[in-house]
Amino acid sequence: MQFMLPLDIPPLPKPIAYTDNILLTGSCFTEHIADRLQQSKFRVLSNPHGILFNPLSVASSLDGYLDGKLYQQEDLFNLNELWNSWDHHTRFSNTDAAAALTGINASQAEAADFITKADWVIITLGSAFQYYLKETGKPVANNHRAPAQWFEKKLLITEEIIIALGNTIQRLFDINPFVQIMMTISPVRHIRDGVIDNNRSKARLLEAVHTLCAQFEKAYYFPAYELVIDVLRDHRFFDIDLVHPNFAATSYVWEQFVKSCIAPPAQEAMQHVQEIVTARSHRTRFPDTAAHKKFKESYAGKTKALMEKHPFLDLGKELQYFT
Numbered sequence: 001m002q003f004m005l006p007l008d009i010p011p012l013p014k015p016i017a018y019t020d021n022i023l024l025t026g027s028c029f030t031e032h033i034a035d036r037l038q039q040s041k042f043r044v045l046s047n048p049h050g051i052l053f054n055p056l057s058v059a060s061s062l063d064g065y066l067d068g069k070l071y072q073q074e075d076l077f078n079l080n081e082l083w084n085s086w087d088h089h090t091r092f093s094n095t096d097a098a099a100a101l102t103g104i105n106a107s108q109a110e111a112a113d114f115i116t117k118a119d120w121v122i123i124t125l126g127s128a129f130q131y132y133l134k135e136t137g138k139p140v141a142n143n144h145r146a147p148a149q150w151f152e153k154k155l156l157i158t159e160e161i162i163i164a165l166g167n168t169i170q171r172l173f174d175i176n177p178f179v180q181i182m183m184t185i186s187p188v189r190h191i192r193d194g195v196i197d198n199n200r201s202k203a204r205l206l207e208a209v210h211t212l213c214a215q216f217e218k219a220y221y222f223p224a225y226e227l228v229i230d231v232l233r234d235h236r237f238f239d240i241d242l243v244h245p246n247f248a249a250t251s252y253v254w255e256q257f258v259k260s261c262i263a264p265p266a267q268e269a270m271q272h273v274q275e276i277v278t279a280r281s282h283r284t285r286f287p288d289t290a291a292h293k294k295f296k297e298s299y300a301g302k303t304k305a306l307m308e309k310h311p312f313l314d315l316g317k318e319l320q321y322f323t
Helices: 028-040 053-065 098-115 159-175 195-215 222-230 247-260 264-281 290-309 316-322
Strands: 021-026 041-047 076-079 081-087 120-123 129-133 152-154 182-187 219-220
Touching: 021 028, 021 098, 021 182, 028 041, 028 120, 028 129, 028 247, 041 247, 053 098, 053 120, 053 159, 076 098, 098 159, 152 195, 159 195, 182 195, 182 222, 195 219, 222 247, 222 290, 264 290, 290 316
Parallel strands: 021 041, 021 120, 120 182, 182 219
Antiparallel strands: 076 081, 129 152
16 A cells, blocks of 8 residues: 655756855754754855845845945844844844844855855745835845834745746856756745735735746755645654654655755765764763774774775864874
8 A cells, every 4th residue: 555645856967066155045944954964074155144034035145145235233133132034044133233243244254155156056945925114115135023013924826936036046057167056945835924815925925936947957856745635644743843854754854855955875875974973972971991992993993994995075074183
């Protein structure tokens, strides 16, 4: 008997290799993939603006990297004893305005440099709902727990999404003609919008993304949304909030990502990297025993051998621990 819908994911024409630079941006699901890539020692820059949910904020952030944009103190506002940016996640907020600005601009500068040499930009969209400040009409990426009456909420139409992201992607190809784009939709349901409006939102994102992938030759779609919503399709694959995919679900999506998006030689190396990273995380109660010293010597040898075979792997911290 067949208990799951089959989903054929075509392999990428030029899959991700260990030597690739990978910029990831978008919703919290982006961070699940970024964390797994980082654990496997890929070259990753994840969410330089922090988590972004809507396509206009994603497009604006990428435009800022392409422009080399730096923020000024007048771009910040004070709320709840914190200095915040309407364009950034709360992880950049700080009680000190100068410290907040320093963190934001350090991330901006790193992303501006990285995007020009990126081999992949992976975009995960979460919601087609956009919030605007009523006072100025400015679109915001994060509400920072400001009063609801400060904002106007709007469900973007599909054409708005296509135009905003399309213009940004074209600019990216103009500046970095060798980059490839991967687009995906977060399977996290935005239940605060209501089930019906969440589905309307996801539908607009899906249509926009597929239009963009048809428009640009080097833009591809990875079906993370369908893998969770249509293939797994069971509340046991969600956290207790029934909204966020749990560890089993994200692990399944990661497995499918590796199969269809990672180059076979890199997949082979990943297995050895994972063994070493897992060994590095091992904590013993008796570090002075001969058995533990032998364990570390063994993995020091394995780490050196893997680094010699794959010089591009950064296993310096692991080697330092074992030696």
